[in-house]
Amino acid sequence: MIFTFPHLGNTYIIAKSFLDDFGAEYVVPPLNSDKTLEVGLKYCAEAHCLPFKLFVGNMVQAYEMGADTMLITGGCGPCRLGYFGEMLKKQAQDIGINMDLITLEVPDQGLKELASRIRRVSGTSNVLNIARVINSAKNIAVRLDSLEHLAREKRAVQRVRGSVDKIYQGFQRDILNVKGSEQIEKLIKDIEIALNQVDVNMDLKPLRVGIVGEIFTTIEPYANFSVEKMLGEMGVMVTRPVTVSGWIINEMVKKRLPFLKDSKHEEAAKKYMPHMVGGHAQHTVGNSVLNALHGYDGVIHLYPLGCMPEIVSQAILPRIEEDYGIPIMTVIRDEMTGEAGFATRVEAFIDLLKKRRDEHLNEQSKMLYGN
């Protein structure tokens, strides 16, 4: 069995550590690109959402590299993601490729089924061993997120433009050559040290912008035209509260233990959205409120066309904008979105935030900001 997995930002590193530790064979599909999307579009109906199209693209590209089993995560919320596994299976049949799907979730059949699925990947039924591997994969996820966080912070205040990305790109190149969680962790540590040595200008007071929205579009650089990098190079400090490690810990491990769950965003969203509607809608609403309370300059809301939960939160955001006086911009991505158009909107938004901050400094808030 040769495994593969779809791309979502840096999750391939987590999957790599997971499969390396089990000694499984796998291929990493090429990072998402126009080519991936093109392949996905060829086989998908127009109404499918962008993440699904890219997943299909990943699947086909991995198949061409020799993979025969794909690992994905699932769920059973009202969002479409929960049914990706089934749909990918069907899609593989339609395309005429042999691809087995293993969905890592707690299925209807119960925990036993999940255990047997994991056993298929691990090749061992030693519970201790499996638990150790899962734990170290989780640790990698946490480390990766803190690394991304560090890169975002340094990028906004770096003295020489591009110095952070030089290191960060080196990391993405080197990571494919190391094996196993221990080595991956070591590499991450090295990169952290290198990033900490980047020459920064601490006198700058960068604008602070929060990125909220659908998890795939906010995390996957291809889906958001590397918005974090784009903003960082404009000298903007970016925060993204929804992370892969947060998702793994909250949604997969702590789901059954509500008292351990991080529910700050739920509290903050209570006034606007008291119940969950699926996906990350409650995160979007809650984190926008939290960003406003923490004195952020603005919020960018991203989601792929047709994402049902985010449409609900989009309708609520203007009220938050009004209540807290924080500008929020919604950008919707689909396969027709051009990078230049996207960059123009982001730049205009940042200009507005800058102007707005200047006016506030002079204590004469005359700027109109729209919705």
Add this chain to the structure above:
Amino acid sequence: MKRVGIPKGLYYYKYSTLWEAFFRNLDADVIVSDTTNKKILTNGSNTCVSEACIPIKAYFGHVMELIGKVDYIFMPRFTSVAKKQYICPEVCGVTDMIRNSVKELPKIIDTEINLRESPKNSWHAALYTGEFLTGDRKKISSAYKEALNEYKSKRRALKFADTEFGATPEKNKLTIAIIGHSYTVYDTFLNMELTKKLNKYGADVVTLDMLDYLVSKDSCKELDKQFFWDYGTRAYGGAVQLIKSGRIDGILALTSFGCGVDSFVDELVENKIRKESDIPFMKLVLDEHSAEAGFLTRLEAFIDMIVRRRDNDFYISTSGKHLYNC
């Protein structure tokens, strides 16, 4: 007497009897908004975010239609209507969407309807709703029971129609099934009177509500993973039943643009129908730009195709010959 407004959209088309009877039994003045019309839809789409689907926009319009005319608006928050099932996220969140985008709303009765864990929650929902109008629990209980009985008998009547349909097949009569959410299939403005049009062509119409839900649920067991959308179970199971019945001449899938649930469900349904039967299948997509002429053309072509195929079977003329044996 307190005036309770019910927007005529979304799940009204499923639970109208239950809701109206319940409020009437509680001595409330029930005001239902008009059937969707152009004004309602325009009002709705001007207020709603443009990305939402057309039934949601119409629902916005219905709520706005009721403002000023009522003391309460009954806008239940649907999470789930069956065990282990969910409703589409947009329908889940429509109450929040409206509350945060329409100003000066009357008091909202925002009962949460969540039967995912236990069907008993339906009584809790009734209690919560009733307490807006009266403090008398006994009254609420009897009002709920009566309304439920009325609703059940009406549903039974609908089921009865199922055993009737196509029982005595007439030569020229067709039976067309419509697969779609109740709020597009029964909203005559949104679907441009699809049922009436089909009747005019001499076709009987079967909708998903005429089919047995429990059989549908059972039919879905053939899937590796069960749908977590109530509609998915009904549509897929319904398609299986329709194929098995052997009395269906054509299947129409009615969906609204941007419907995420349909994007997956309809594809599986279409796959199933095409693989396991030769029933003609067509997908109709609705949005606020749908033009009636285009809609009609497609519908006519679909019916023509069915009729011709039935009359001539697979007799296809060779070049230069007439197709019809005239």
